[in-house]
Amino acid sequence: MFYVKEALKDGVDVTVEINDENVFCRCPVCGKEIPVDLESILKEGDGDLFGTAVLCDECAKGWMKNHGKKSET
Template sequence: MFYVKETINDSLEVKVEINDENVFCHCPVCGREVSVNLEDVLGDGRGDLFSTSVMCEDCSREMMEVGHGNGSKAEC
């Protein structure tokens, strides 16, 4: 079991198991909270928790459209 641990004060420590339902990040473009499946993001062994970010669906779609020459802008 992997978990995160945070010491609140000398007498209180919180531990939370990391699972496929409780890992999140913020989209680096619009700041929206994004649910993250760590296996999908880090499973190939090429990423790490410090330098990897995950975009929301809307910003990802916009980037794909711009990359394909569509040029339309999606609202985030």
């Protein structure tokens, strides 16, 4: 089990288990809070929790439109 632990004042710790329902991040473009599936991000072996950004669906569509693979015509 993986968990997050935060020390509060007066020596009280809060511990929360990390599971497939409680991991979120903020889209680095618009700031929207989005759920994250850590398994899909880390399964390829090249992702990490510090250097990985997850875009919301709307911003990802915009990014793909501007930076995605160009179709050949």
